[in-house]
Every structure is written in C-alpha cells, then in structure tokens.
Amino acid sequence: MDREDYRALFNPRAVAVVGASNNPLKLGYSVYENLKDYPKGNVYPINPRERVVQGSLAYPSLHEVPEPLDLVVITVPREHVEELVRQAGEKGARVAVVITAGFSEVGGEGRELERKLIATARKAGVRVLGPNCVGVMNLKAGLNATFIKAPRPGGMAFLSQSGALAAGLVYRMDSQGGGLSKFASLGNMADLVFEDFLPHLSRDPDVKTIGLYVEGVRSGRAYMEALREATRHKPTVVLKGGKTPQGARAAGSHTGSLAGEYRVFRAATLQSGALVAEGLEEFLAMAQGLEQPLPRGRRVAVLTNAGGPGVLMVDELVRRGLEIAHLSPETVDALRSFLPPAASTANPVDMVASARGNDYWRATRLILQDPGVDMLIAISVVPTFAGIRGVDHADGIRRGVRDARVEKPVLALFMAGRVAEEARLALASNGVPVFETPGEAAAAAWALAWRAGLVGAWPGAPVP
Amino acid sequence: MDREDYRALFNPRAVAVVGASNNPLKLGYSVYENLKDYPKGNVYPINPRERVVQGSLAYPSLHEVPEPLDLVVITVPREHVEELVRQAGEKGARVAVVITAGFSEVGGEGRELERKLIATARKAGVRVLGPNCVGVMNLKAGLNATFIKAPRPGGMAFLSQSGALAAGLVYRMDSQGGGLSKFASLGNMADLVFEDFLPHLSRDPDVKTIGLYVEGVRSGRAYMEALREATRHKPTVVLKGGKTPQGARAAGSHTGSLAGEYRVFRAATLQSGALVAEGLEEFLAMAQGLEQPLPRGRRVAVLTNAGGPGVLMVDELVRRGLEIAHLSPETVDALRSFLPPAASTANPVDMVASARGNDYWRATRLILQDPGVDMLIAISVVPTFAGIRGVDHADGIRRGVRDARVEKPVLALFMAGRVAEEARLALASNGVPVFETPGEAAAAAWALAWRAGLVGAWPGAPVP
Numbered sequence: 035m036d037r038e039d040y041r042a043l044f045n046p047r048a049v050a051v052v053g054a055s056n057n058p059l060k061l062g063y064s065v066y067e068n069l070k071d072y073p074k075g076n077v078y079p080i081n082p083r084e085r086v087v088q089g090s091l092a093y094p095s096l097h098e099v100p101e102p103l104d105l106v107v108i109t110v111p112r113e114h115v116e117e118l119v120r121q122a123g124e125k126g127a128r129v130a131v132v133i134t135a136g137f138s139e140v141g142g143e144g145r146e147l148e149r150k151l152i153a154t155a156r157k158a159g160v161r162v163l164g165p166n167c168v169g170v171m172n173l174k175a176g177l178n179a180t181f182i183k184a185p186r187p188g189g190m191a192f193l194s195q196s197g198a199l200a201a202g203l204v205y206r207m208d209s210q211g212g213g214l215s216k217f218a219s220l221g222n223m224a225d226l227v228f229e230d231f232l233p234h235l236s237r238d239p240d241v242k243t244i245g246l247y248v249e250g251v252r253s254g255r256a257y258m259e260a261l262r263e264a265t266r267h268k269p270t271v272v273l274k275g276g277k278t279p280q281g282a283r284a285a286g287s288h289t290g291s292l293a294g295e296y297r298v299f300r301a302a303t304l305q306s307g308a309l310v311a312e313g314l315e316e317f318l319a320m321a322q323g324l325e326q327p328l329p330r331g332r333r334v335a336v337l338t339n340a341g342g343p344g345v346l347m348v349d350e351l352v353r354r355g356l357e358i359a360h361l362s363p364e365t366v367d368a369l370r371s372f373l374p375p376a377a378s379t380a381n382p383v384d385m386v387a388s389a390r391g392n393d394y395w396r397a398t399r400l401i402l403q404d405p406g407v408d409m410l411i412a413i414s415v416v417p418t419f420a421g422i423r424g425v426d427h428a429d430g431i432r433r434g435v436r437d438a439r440v441e442k443p444v445l446a447l448f449m450a451g452r453v454a455e456e457a458r459l460a461l462a463s464n465g466v467p468v469f470e471t472p473g474e475a476a477a478a479a480w481a482l483a484w485r486a487g488l489v490g491a492w493p494g495a496p497v498p
Numbered sequence: 499m500d501r502e503d504y505r506a507l508f509n510p511r512a513v514a515v516v517g518a519s520n521n522p523l524k525l526g527y528s529v530y531e532n533l534k535d536y537p538k539g540n541v542y543p544i545n546p547r548e549r550v551v552q553g554s555l556a557y558p559s560l561h562e563v564p565e566p567l568d569l570v571v572i573t574v575p576r577e578h579v580e581e582l583v584r585q586a587g588e589k590g591a592r593v594a595v596v597i598t599a600g601f602s603e604v605g606g607e608g609r610e611l612e613r614k615l616i617a618t619a620r621k622a623g624v625r626v627l628g629p630n631c632v633g634v635m636n637l638k639a640g641l642n643a644t645f646i647k648a649p650r651p652g653g654m655a656f657l658s659q660s661g662a663l664a665a666g667l668v669y670r671m672d673s674q675g676g677g678l679s680k681f682a683s684l685g686n687m688a689d690l691v692f693e694d695f696l697p698h699l700s701r702d703p704d705v706k707t708i709g710l711y712v713e714g715v716r717s718g719r720a721y722m723e724a725l726r727e728a729t730r731h732k733p734t735v736v737l738k739g740g741k742t743p744q745g746a747r748a749a750g751s752h753t754g755s756l757a758g759e760y761r762v763f764r765a766a767t768l769q770s771g772a773l774v775a776e777g778l779e780e781f782l783a784m785a786q787g788l789e790q791p792l793p794r795g796r797r798v799a800v801l802t803n804a805g806g807p808g809v810l811m812v813d814e815l816v817r818r819g820l821e822i823a824h825l826s827p828e829t830v831d832a833l834r835s836f837l838p839p840a841a842s843t844a845n846p847v848d849m850v851a852s853a854r855g856n857d858y859w860r861a862t863r864l865i866l867q868d869p870g871v872d873m874l875i876a877i878s879v880v881p882t883f884a885g886i887r888g889v890d891h892a893d894g895i896r897r898g899v900r901d902a903r904v905e906k907p908v909l910a911l912f913m914a915g916r917v918a919e920e921a922r923l924a925l926a927s928n929g930v931p932v933f934e935t936p937g938e939a940a941a942a943a944w945a946l947a948w949r950a951g952l953v954g955a956w957p958g959a960p961v962p
Contacts, residue, residue: 058885059885135840135850136840139840140839140840183917194806195806196804196805196806196807196809197804197806198803198804198805198806198807198851198879199804199805199806199807199810199879199913200806201804201879201881201914202804202806202807202879202913202914203913205880205913205914205915205916205917205918206913206914206915206934207915208915208916209915209916209917210915247806249806249809275806275809275810275813276809276813277813277817278812278813278816278817279816280812280813280816280822281809281810281812281813281816284800284805284808284809284812284822284844284846285805285809313810313814313935313936313937314810314935314936314937315779315935315937336748339662340660340661340662340663340665340666341660341662341663341748341749341750342658342659342660342661342662342663342664342666342711342713342739343660343662343663343666344748345660345713345739345740345745345748345749346663346739346745346777346778348742348744348745348748349739349740349741349742349744349745350777352742352743352744352745353741353742358744358748375604376599376600376603376604380748382748386599387662415662415663415665415666416669417665421522421523449663449666449667449669449670450665450666450669450670451669451670451671451672451673451674452669452672452673452919453647453669453673454669455916470670471777471778471779472777472778473777473778473779
C-alpha cells in the first residue's frame with residue numbers, strides 16, 4: 035500500500051457505499067448511516083433500486099457518481115463484488131473495502147471467488163481490504179466506514195484480523211473511556227495485510243500506539259520486518275489468537291510455522307520490539323498505557339483513597355519488576371500538612387475515604403514533582419456516600435497533572451463498575467488512561483517501563 | 499461466633515443505628531438510609547440531637563429503645579464507641595458493627611482505644627465486627643447495614659478485610675450482573691475474624707460459594723482449619739492482598755509467616771481445598787462461576803456468533819488444562835439444519851453475526867444434550883446492526899438451558915462493554931454467570947473443573 039492508498043483509505047476525498055440502504059436490517063444501512071456525515075469528502079450511496087437513501091439522492095451504479103472516487107465500500111452479496119471492484123478502478127478508486135462475507139472463510143466456491151476478486155482488483159489497480167471485514171475508521175477525521183459504532187478519538191491505532199473481536203474491544207474500550215486513532219478490520223487478508231499498514235501507521239502523527247490482533251500472517255518474514263521497523267517509531271502491542279493448536283484450528287489458520295508455534299511467534303514478536311499481550315484485558319491496558327510519556331526509571335508512586343486496592347496495586351507492580359518509590363521527606367511533610375491524621379503518607383499514599391477532588395489535585399502535583407518518583411498511579415474507589423463525587427477525583431487528578439508541569443507517566447485506576455463510569459470518561463478524555471483493576475493498571479505501567487528499557491520480559495500467563 | 503450471634507448479625511429482629519443522621523455528609527445518614535427499610539425487624543435511629551431522622555422518630559440513646567436489640571451499628575466518633583458497646587450489651591445486643599475508624603489502623607492512641615473497646619465488649623457479651631469496617635449485608639433478607647449500595651441477591655458470600663476493595667468489587671460485580679448472598683467487611687478484625695464466619699457460611703443454605711479477601715490472619719492455624727472445614731461444604735475462593743513484601747508492608751500486615759510468605763499462604767490455602775485467585779478479575783470470575791453445577795468431565799463446548807472471541811476462548815481453556823469437546827455427528831447435523839452455510843458446526847460452533855435469539859436457544863439446547871459435552875460457554879459479541887439485540891441472545895441461552903434439562907454448567911461471555919450490559923444483567927439474573935473477557939470465562943470454567951477434581955493446579959500469574 036503506497037502513501038496515496040493510505041491517504042485514500044483513511045482520508046478519502048470521495049467515497050461510495052455500494053448497498054447503501056433504507057432497510058435497517060441490511061449492513062449497508064449501518065455503513066451508510068455511519069459514513070454519511072463524514073466531513074472531509076462526498077459520500078455517495080449506491081443502490082439501483084432506491085432513488086433516495088436515508089434522505090440523500092442515491093446513484094444506481096458507481097458509473098453515475100459525478101466525480102472520481104478514492105474509496106469504495108462494498109456491502110452487497112458476494113457474486114457482485116468482483117465486477118464492482120473493476121468499476122471502482124474505472125472511477126479512480128485506490129482502495130475497495132469489501133465488507134461482504136462468503137469468500138475464502140467458507141471454503142469451496144468462496145475461495146475461488148476470492149481468488150478471482152483479487153486478480154481483477156490487481157488488474158484494476160485497486161487495493162482490497164477484506165473481504166469479510168468490518169471496515170475502517172479514522173476517528174480524528176470523523177470517518178467511520180464500518181457497521182459498528184465509533185469510539186471516541188484517541189491515540190491508539192488498531193488492526194484486527196477478527197471483525198467481531200474488534201467490535202467487542204472497541205465497545206469495551208469505549209465504556210472504559212479509551213479511544214482510537216485509526217482502525218482497520220483486515221478480514222480474510224486477501225490483499226492488504228498487517229505489513230501494508232505498519233509503515234504508514236508508525237509514521238502517522240495522529241497515531242501514538244499500535245495494537246494488532248493477529249490470528250495468522252501471510253509472510254512471517256515480511257510481517258516481522260514491518261513490525262521491527264514500526265516499533266522503532268511507535269510502541270506496538272500484539273495479541274495472538276490461536277496460541278494453542280486447538281485455538282489455531284478454530285482460527286482456521288494454515289499459515290505455517292510462525293502462526294502454528296506460539297512460542298516462536300511470541301519470541302519473534304518480542305525481538306521485533308513489540309509487546310506481546312497474553313489476554314484481552316492486558317492488550318487494551320498496554321496499548322492505552324503506552325500513550326503516556328515514557329518513565330525515566332521504574333519507581334512508581336501509588337496515590338489512593340482506599341487501602342486494599344493500594345495493596346493489590348503494589349503487589350501487581352512488584353511482581354512485574356517495578357519498584358515502589360520512596361517519597362522525599364519534603365513531599366511527605368507537604369502531604370501531611372493537608373491530609374487527615376488517619377491518612378498514610380508512605381507510598382502508597384492513602385488519603386482515606388474522605389478525600390475529595392482538591393486532595394487529589396494537591397497530592398498528584400506534589401508526588402509528580404518528587405524527584406524520586408518516575409510514574410504515578412492514582413486510584414479512586416468512588417465513594418457513594420458523604421456527597422463525594424468520582425468526577426471530582428478525576429478532575430483533581432487532571433489538575434494535578436497539569437500543575438505539576440513534569441513529563442512523567444500518569445495512570446488511573448477507578449474501581450467501581452458503573453458507579454465510576456462518568457469519572458473514568460472525564461479523566462480519559464483528558465489524556466489520563468483509566469483502568470478498572472489493579473492488574474490492568476500494572477500491565478500498563480509495566481508496558482511503559484518495558485518500552486523505556488527499564489524492565490525485562492514479563493513472562494505473563496504460562497503458555498502451553 | 500455462635501449460631502445465635504450469626505443469626506443476630508445477618509437476620510436481626512431489632513437493630514439500632516447509632517449516629518443515624520439527617521445530614522447526607524455523615525456515614526450514619528447512608529447507613530440508616532440503607533437499613534431503614536429492612537423488612538424483618540425494627541430499625542431504630544439513635545441520635546441525641548435530632549427528634550426525627552429521615553422521617554422516623556429518633557431515640558436519644560440505646561436505653562430508650564422500647565425492645566431488646568440483636569444488633570447495634572455504630573457510626574459515631576471513636577471516643578464514644580466503647581461506652582456504646584457496653585450499652586448495646588445491656589440492651590441484649592449480641593453483635594456490634596463498628597463502622598467508626600481511628601483505631602488500631604492509625605496506631606498510637608487508636609490501638610489503646612481498640613484494646614479497651616474489645617475488653618469492654620467481652621465483658622458485655624457483645625461480639626464486635628470491625629472497627630473500621632463497611633458493615634454487613636444479607637441480600638436475601640433485604641438487610642444492608644453498610645454505607646454502600648447493595649448489589650442484587652446472589653449465591654456468593656463475601657468476606658473482605660478491606661472495606662473499600664469490597665465496595666469496588668461489589669459495584670463491579672453489580673455492573674456485570676453478579677450478586678451476593680451475604681457480605682461482611684471485617685475491618686481491623688479486633689474481634690470477629692474469618693474463622694468466626696466460615697463454619698456458619700459453609701452450612702448456610704443461601705450461600706453457594708464463599709469469597710475471601712485476606713490481607714493477614716490472626717491465627718494461621720485456626721484460619722486454615724476453618725477453611726478446610728468450610729471447603730468440604732462450599733467452594734471457596736481466596737484473594738490475598740500483600741503477596742509481595744512491599745504489598746504486605748502497605749497492608750500494615752504484621753501477622754507472621756503465613757501472611758508474610760505468600761508461597762506458604764498459597765500452598766496452605768490450596769491444601770485446605772480452597773481456590774487461590776491471583777487477581778481481582780479471576781477472584782470474581784471463579785466465585786461466580788462456582789455457583790454452577792459441577793462438570794462431570796473437562797470437555798467444553800464453545801458457542802459463539804463471532805470467530806475471534808471463540809478462538810481466544812479456546813486458547814484460554816486449553817492453556818488451563820480443559821479440553822475442547824468433539825460434538826457428535828447427530829449434534830452437528832441438527833445444528834447444520836438451521837444454521838446458515840457460513841456457520842461452523844465444529845467446536846467452537848460459530849453461528850456467525852446473523853445469529854438471533856432462537857438460534858442461541860436451539861444451539862444451546864442441542865449442545866448441552868450432547869453426551870460428549872461437559873460444560874458450555876456461550877459467547878455473544880452483541881451486534882449493533884441489523885436489529886439484532888443482545889437481550890434476545892441472552893434470552894435464547896436461558897431458554898436453551900431450561901429446555902436442555904441437563905445438569906451441566908453453563909457460562910456466558912458477553913463482550914462489548916456498555917452495549918451488552920442489559921443482556922448481561924438479563925442472563926445473570928436467570929442464573930447464568932456472565933463474563934466480559936475470555937480470560938474471566940476460562941477462569942470460571944477452570945474453577946469448576948478444579949472443584950470437580952478434573953484438573954490440577956493452574957499456576958496462574960507467576961509469583962515473585
């Protein structure tokens with residue numbers, strides 16, 4: 035994929051949705067609905083049987099579109115796709131996103147259709163994303179060429195070989211306050227593969243971190259080379275599906291030794307400078323945590339309003355090779371000056387349950403300014419009594435980070451399910467990644483320390 | 499704690515809240531608000547400075563209460579607590595829940611106050627929960643003698659040495675659809691400790707599983723003996739805070755070798771027949787999963803509407819020593835008869851994204867009736883298109899479990915954050931535990947297999 039293809043895919047000047055529909059039961063309905071308000075180019079609904087689609091004039095075919103196209107999104111049944119890709123090429127489109135399923139993933143005739151589709155696309159000069167995919171998003175540009183809901187804009191670029199897993203992750207991330215920069219669902223990877231995206235994403239100023247969900251790769255060598263190059267520019271986290279032989283069978287993976295042997299894949303990925311997440315929670319936590327500045331050392335301070343979560347947080351940090359910072363006497367004195375007698379000013383700094391937003395503000399600032407602290411994890415168990423509000427805690431942390439005026443990573447742990455949701459969203463939208471469990475926050479902290487070269491490999495959960 | 503103390507604590511016939519208040523900034527406000535509608539006994543607000551508290555006549559002191567008391571909940575400053583416990587004894591109370599903080603956890607004078615409080619309580623014949631605790635709940639009886647919100651009624655009894663961690667867990671559980679049977683926050687454990695509760699909880703017909711958050715124990719031997727006895731009757735899961743020396747220091751744990759040496763604690767806990775969770779997610783997942791019937795074997799079937807999550811699910815199961823079931827030809831034929839051609843009828847059974855509630859119903863029933871299947875994990879990545887609703891999936895699974903008429907464990911994985919929340923709650927309230935990630939569902943499946951004696955110890959995350 036060249037630069038112009040990448041531009042056409044994520045920042046198209048004109049895009050058509052083939053199969054755009056008025057019927058909410060069709061995928062083409064959702065895709066056009068998500069895409070129609072794209073602010074940076076014209077979006078054309080293509081439907082030979084409707085004159086108006088969702089309030090806009092529809093075009094009977096790609097030929098009728100009154101300007102050259104960059105991107106064509108295809109949602110109609112598989113027998114039409116090859117011809118549509120040919121026509122897309124005639125309209126100047128550089129990329130076709132083929133959401134339609136029923137190709138090589140179902141075997142038999144589908145495999146043959148996919149082969150012919152790609153041969154025609156090559157002749158037509160069109161790159162193909164998919165088939166059997168969810169589509170693409172560029173959140174900063176307001177582009178959502180998928181049938182799923184867009185998350186908030188964020189720093190993580192996410193490439194997923196599984197569309198549904200991507201949907202699940204995107205919704206989970208959105209509920210936690212996270213966001214995405216760019217997203218592509220690779221589907222059957224009949225043409226565009228991970229290594230087509232990596233060189234561009236790693237140089238994209240909107241992208242802070244890269245996350246990959248990989249079931250198998252076409253060319254182990256090309257993938258690993260692209261990964262090695264990408265990780266020089268951007269922190270990259272990989273989650274592998276099909277780690278076990280049974281999982282690989284479920285993935286229908288027939289991609290040779292790199293995919294089959296998880297130990298080999300894992301070692302090679304780590305050697306390429308990417309992080310390997312063992313599970314979904316860890317994957318998201320690492321990718322979101324890595325949006326923070328890198329720490330200079332591995333001394334972590336924990337600020338909390340509750341003892342137990344602070345204890346578990348320390349356990350999770352220490353077992354991953356991080357250190358618990360010693361606060362300077364000056365910091366301890368300053369904390370002591372405004373915290374109640376029951377508070378603990380050792381690390382973890384436990385402000386106890388009465389802590390309010392202003393306490394978080396002062397403590398965050400003081401701790402971040404302590405030269406013995408390389409990283410801060412701020413914990414709030416959102417109380418539901420005494421008029422204390424989680425959003426005030428979130429706002430206190432945000433102001434503390436701002437006023438500290440230091441370049442140190444800050445992570446937050448807001449425990450309490452739905453009760454803390456508003457606070458999590460408020461803090462995450464201000465650039466502090468928020469997690470729900472000590473394990474997730476520690477995985478993020480560890481990822482930052484690893485990227486900074488401060489800790490060795492975390493063995494994670496044992497692999498079979 | 500004898501049977502009558504246990505009854506008085508969880509099913510009091512008359513209870514007083516000392517410090518019940520009209521001021522929402524006081525803990526006594528929240529405690530009385532939560533408790534006042536307790537349907538099985540009278541609840542008396544005690545406040546010498548208010549005539550009416552939250553619409554009810556207040557009593558100036560415990561003496562004025564017109565009947566004997568079972569339980570007294572104390573929220574007023576620490577200097578009054580000892581005398582109140584003495585008065586509670588005079589009123590016949592068997593247990594005092596001391597929510598008030600500022601005792602041994604702050605050291606110095608607090609330690610002395612706690613010593614005197616317990617000496618007085620012994621003389622008065624009153625058992626003390628706390629001090630420095632969140633209180634108790636009996637969800638089935640509608641008793642919430644805490645200042646936090648009550649979750650739904652469920653099968654898990656939860657004892658927590660950390661009040662805030664308990665609050666965080668309860669809210670998290672509640673957001674996921676889980677529920678609790680009985681809850682007690684042990685606080686400083688000046689009197690009542692884990693081994694006081696275990697004999698009663700393990701024989702309580704309302705309790706299906708027991709979960710403990712332990713930072714340290716007073717007597718390792720007494721604790722382990724009580725645990726060994728309890729696990730003969732009920733599956734029990736233990737989460738340890740203070741696994742690392744740094745974490746133990748943060749916990750202020752000075753309780754000798756069992757608490758200090760996590761390896762020893764862990765091995766002893768496993769030998770007692772309890773499960774050890776390495777993290778918060780695992781703790782909740784195991785405790786909730788264990789409410790299901792035990793499997794007869796370790797062959798798991800995975801039903802899904804999405805490939806990727808099925809792949810990750812298989813990986814997580816296999817690495818924990820579970821097997822992927824082979825479905826019988828009859829089951830495969832029956833599935834094939836109604837699933838679309840793109841569906842996979844191998845295990846995982848991937849019904850693809852078009853699956854609706856009735857598909858889940860039929861497939862769940864068929865798979866559970868297959869003699870080669872010991873356990874089912876039903877996955878839904880809730881689609882947000884084509885009018886497909888997650889609650890329909892949840893309802894289909896529920897009907898399938900009902901109509902299968904077999905005693906096999908069923909777990910569900912509904913991925914998609916907030917989008918799937920309604921579906922998760924619907925399913926969980928019908929007795930199927932619901933998880934948000936493959937790792938959590940696999941931890942629950944593993945816990946069931948472990949309890950059934952089918953798998954060896956899962957090493958979990960490495961310990962330092």
